Amino acid sequence: MESLKEKVYAQLSLAKQASRQMALLTRTEKDRALAAIGEKLLADEKTILAANELDIAKAEVDGQPASYLDRLRLTPARVHDLVESLASLAALDDPVGQKMDSWTQPNGLVIEQIRVPLGVIGMVYEARPNVTVDAAAIALKTGNAIVLRGSHSAVNSNVALARSIREALAATELPEAAVQYLPFAEHASVDLLCTANGLVDVIIPRGGAGLIQRVLQLSSVPVLETGVGNCHIYIDQAARYDMAEAIAVNAKTSRPAVCNAAETLLLHRNWPHDYQRALLQKLLDQGVELRVCAKTREAHHELASLLREAQAADWDTEYSALILAVRTVDSLAEAIEHITAHSSGHSEAIVTEDDAAANQFLAAVDATAVYHNASTRFTDGGEFGFGAEIGISTQKLHARGPMGLPALTSYKYVVRGTGQIR
Amino acid sequence: MESLKEKVYAQLSLAKQASRQMALLTRTEKDRALAAIGEKLLADEKTILAANELDIAKAEVDGQPASYLDRLRLTPARVHDLVESLASLAALDDPVGQKMDSWTQPNGLVIEQIRVPLGVIGMVYEARPNVTVDAAAIALKTGNAIVLRGSHSAVNSNVALARSIREALAATELPEAAVQYLPFAEHASVDLLCTANGLVDVIIPRGGAGLIQRVLQLSSVPVLETGVGNCHIYIDQAARYDMAEAIAVNAKTSRPAVCNAAETLLLHRNWPHDYQRALLQKLLDQGVELRVCAKTREAHHELASLLREAQAADWDTEYSALILAVRTVDSLAEAIEHITAHSSGHSEAIVTEDDAAANQFLAAVDATAVYHNASTRFTDGGEFGFGAEIGISTQKLHARGPMGLPALTSYKYVVRGTGQIR
Structure with missing residues (x-):
């Protein structure tokens, strides 16, 4: 036999x-x-x-x-x-x-x-x-x-x-x-x-x-290797509100189960307080569960009853669901540091009107695709114009990103x- | 500790x-x-x-x-x-x-x-x-x-x-x-x-x-992966003698220990008999031990005492020494078939004045580098003009050939x- x-x-x-x-x-x-x-x-x-x-x-x-x-x-x-x-x-x-x-x-x-x-x-x-x-x-x-x-x-x-x-x-x-x-x-x-x-x-x-x-x-x-995506949206201090809202909501809610959806929102502490509050409220209205760091909770104590406390594991979790971790950062450098520590190297976005900040982010963040003023959801063979997609490579050898x-x-x-x- | x-x-x-x-x-x-x-x-x-x-x-x-x-x-x-x-x-x-x-x-x-x-x-x-x-x-x-x-x-x-x-x-x-x-x-x-x-x-x-x-x-x-080279020189029926001799001698003898040196010579049986004999004699004169197939031995029985009989393992051996396996083939197709069966996919050459035969060989042979009328010894970062060479990749993913x-x-x-x- x-x-x-x-x-x-x-x-x-x-x-x-x-x-x-x-x-x-x-x-x-x-x-x-x-x-x-x-x-x-x-x-x-x-x-x-x-x-x-x-x-x-x-x-x-x-x-x-x-x-x-x-x-x-x-x-x-x-x-x-x-x-x-x-x-x-x-x-x-x-x-x-x-x-x-x-x-x-x-x-x-x-x-x-x-x-x-x-x-x-x-x-x-x-x-x-x-x-x-x-x-x-x-x-x-x-x-x-x-x-x-x-x-x-x-x-x-x-x-x-x-x-x-x-x-x-x-x-x-x-x-x-x-x-x-x-x-x-x-x-x-x-x-x-x-x-x-x-x-x-x-x-x-x-x-x-x-x-x-x-x-x-x-x-x-x-x-x-095609893999997981722990993607971040960083809202810089110089972000326009309408753009920040559109991108954050789209990246989290348009299709939460896919790998290019956002899992963590990083907020620059100097982004206007009422913008921050409006964005958090908007996400809550869209049915998104927010797991926030202590600084975010403190800055938005008026929303406290609607916010959950983030645990250490949240920064590394691909929820694939309507859940978003939120962290307030003091600077662009701190945002990059957070992403470097927790990113799976899939897709990372900065929203800002400050081109110098954007260029620093795009150069320093090591990921398959880095975005300035666009949703991470575009990391996709079809959206890149490739016609057919074999998958999204998260390795660095041979092929990286949409294949x-x-x-x-x-x-x-x-x-x-x-x-x-x- | x-x-x-x-x-x-x-x-x-x-x-x-x-x-x-x-x-x-x-x-x-x-x-x-x-x-x-x-x-x-x-x-x-x-x-x-x-x-x-x-x-x-x-x-x-x-x-x-x-x-x-x-x-x-x-x-x-x-x-x-x-x-x-x-x-x-x-x-x-x-x-x-x-x-x-x-x-x-x-x-x-x-x-x-x-x-x-x-x-x-x-x-x-x-x-x-x-x-x-x-x-x-x-x-x-x-x-x-x-x-x-x-x-x-x-x-x-x-x-x-x-x-x-x-x-x-x-x-x-x-x-x-x-x-x-x-x-x-x-x-x-x-x-x-x-x-x-x-x-x-x-x-x-x-x-x-x-x-x-x-x-x-x-x-x-x-x-x-960088690896071994079992490289072939195929002398087609339409090969010029001077070119065939120069390429075969160079590929075998200029630096026998390196991976782009030739290990097997394939002779088209219709390449003129006196060309074949002169080439074998030239290689012997250069101190190359020839391990030949039965057909080659029969065609050149006058050299019989100078030729060793090839064993099955010879077709798959990287000698890294002044030894060359020699096989007579009936056609270009048989040469390609032999290379497909035994090549390590490093460097393969055809010597011919027949461009159609050359193009068929260059398309059908699956190797890092395929040569028409040149020595396999050119598979090298310096010779390709790359300046620095990390090695010669013998895999297909990421990088192939001189890196x-x-x-x-x-x-x-x-x-x-x-x-x-x-």
């Missing part, structure tokens, strides 16, 4: 072989395949939804909460959305083959730096079947092969989706082996994927902090000579 | 704090410090050489071979070379602060992608004290802090060099904490360095394959708005 390792490695080897063919595809071939996948998903919709029903039924028996079932569920409308996003992806430029740089050395060697695919991507994710299609499509567009391993609770949905994708690849004469789904219940299949150096070029975990940390710990293959298609590429140097030796 | 972990972490924390100040330095401040380090090394030369004598004496007692002693030894000439390389580094552009890209979104947000330092670099290396100076200087030029841990057999030399560097930093009012040397004999200090996520941003191993593999295995911090100063940087997005919310 074949061991799990043999089965997983057989799939990884097929992906590796297919990756060579994928790297040489033209944009036309890849976009044609994306269109074929869309058509195939629509043609196979009944089968896919029936497979999804099996996963939903199992999750209901297991007593999963409504939010879980919602993420797991496929509907005709959601399949339609997936097909739409395939069409948007096809419309984007193909990064592969792009000349990133070129120059001629004094000895006459012509050196070009050319974008190439990474090779084989391993994707580990939770019970969201849409990731199966999104990830496979982005891999295809960037000329990579992909090995997918979603939560086993979505296995029926994922296997059905992967089958449709592979059949569409085969129908357009692309290597169907370029999309592999690992259907094994055993968690060891994730371990095997994440330690297959030489067969897998990068691992991308998509999901909650727990999943990402587990993958980081067990991987010897490089990981593209578009180029994040799934590497490069090689193509050197042309006339017999040069050294 | 302080534990080793407490001691190592205390140094890492100092480096992390210093890294914030380092990130904001101007080019002038950094170049001034590089000059000060050079002067200080010359002023402290006697102390440094005396410390080095202690390491040499110990290595002699331990019975280390001459080549080891040579790498370990510092001399006035070598100190002078280090000072020269500091001056060359100062002359290079500062990558930090460089605007890599900028654009305006339809909503008016102005987005700039700005190069920033990585933060804290961990460097693990063997008994070459010159790396202490080179690595600290490159880290300084790129605005990073660095934590150094060389082989303990060079600890006296390294501690003396690090002291001079730190004193020069302090004298130019830069944070001396930006350069930390871990002087502990315990190997556990390397483990602590390589797993200090959050305090260290990247680990760079410098040394042999064994060191690199150990660091890769134990690190949870991302590693910039210049930008390989030690990341970027951040600086976003300026006028109150935009989402």
Whole structure:
């Protein structure tokens, strides 16, 4: 009997072989395949939804909460959305083959730096079947092969989706082996994927902090880390009220569960007292629970009954809810110091009319994205104009911040000579 | 008593704090410090050489071979070379602060992608004290802090060099904490360095394959992998003789111990027989041991007594010596297939006058650098015009091929708005 390792490695080897063919595809071939996948998903919709029903039924028996079932569920409308996003992806430029740089050395060697695919991507994710299609499509567009391993609770949905994708690849004469789904219940299949150096070029975990940390710990293959966001809005003494209110309210309340939402508000103590009070009141009116430092509480004792006292842990918490920590600072320097101590390096904003203060903040704060007079909620591939987003990297190597298609590429140097030796 | 972990972490924390100040330095401040380090090394030369004598004496007692002693030894000439390389580094552009890209979104947000330092670099290396100076200087030029841990057999030399560097930093009012040397004999200090996520941003191993593999295995911090080179020269049927001979001889013999030297020669069977014979004879004349496949042996039976038979392992061996594996292939496709199966992805060359064959080779071969009519020996930061070289990356993430100063940087997005919310 074949061991799990043999089965997983057989799939990884097929992906590796297919990756060579994928790297040489033209944009036309890849976009044609994306269109074929869309058509195939629509043609196979009944089968896919029936497979999804099996996963939903199992999750209901297991007593999963409504939010879980919602993420797991496929509907005709959601399949339609997936097909739409395939069409948007096809419309984007193909990064592969792009000349990133070129120059001629004094000895006459012509050196070009050319974008190439990474090779084989391993994707580990939770019970969201849409990731199966999104990830496979982005891999295809960037000329990579992909090995997918979603939560086993979505296995029926994922296997059905992967089958449709592979059949569409085969129908357009692309290597169907370029999309592999690992259907094994055993968690060891994730371990095997994440330690297959030489067969897998990068691992991308998509999901909650727990999943990402587990993958980081067990991987010897490089990981593209996407992570948590403990984002701050700093209202400088020279901030306009309307702007401060709009940005703070937007950053906290427009979508509190996402990583670019604000978790802490820093108020310069010299920002007019009535502005401060109006902003705190506005946030309370929006249903935001405020956890404030002693100075803030003292300055706004008239609101005391509406404010909770912040604990040390509040400065490091990603609430993902309508809760906001509030701290009064004596200076820009103290604001930067607080952010340096507590930021997760995701997105940080200053609101001020003082350009010198803004520039000091933008230079000193070490984060993926630093904002002057705009909401942290803009840290997003779509809002940055990248078209597709693989995730928001919170690491410094390879890719930082919103990752578009180029994040799934590497490069090689193509050197042309006339017999040069050294 | 302080534990080793407490001691190592205390140094890492100092480096992390210093890294914030380092990130904001101007080019002038950094170049001034590089000059000060050079002067200080010359002023402290006697102390440094005396410390080095202690390491040499110990290595002699331990019975280390001459080549080891040579790498370990510092001399006035070598100190002078280090000072020269500091001056060359100062002359290079500062990558930090460089605007890599900028654009305006339809909503008016102005987005700039700005190069920033990585933060804290961990460097693990063997008994070459010159790396202490080179690595600290490159880290300084790129605005990073660095934590150094060389082989303990060079600890006296390294501690003396690090002291001079730190004193020069302090004298130019830069944070001396930006350069930390871990002087502990315990190997556990390397483990602590390589797993200090959050305090260290990247680990760079410098040394042999064994060191690199150990660091890769134990690190949870991302590693910039530099590695082995199993490089091929493919002589196509349409190759000119003079060019083929020059390139094959240069790639094998000019410096056989380095990673961009050739290890296997692939001969198209239709390349004229007398060319093939002349090339094999030339290589033999240069003292190269040839390990040939059965087809090559048969085609050149007149040379049989001078040729060794290649074993399967030969196709995967980095000889780092005057030995060359030789295989006859029936086609360009077979050459590409052989390279795909056996290449370490470092540097690969085709020699041909047929541009279509060259382009097929350059596109299909997956390596850091692919060459048409030039020696693989050019894969080198200096030869690529990068000025300084941190190493040659054989991984696909972050940096591939010769790494210049930008390989030690990341970027951040600086976003300026006028109150935009989402």
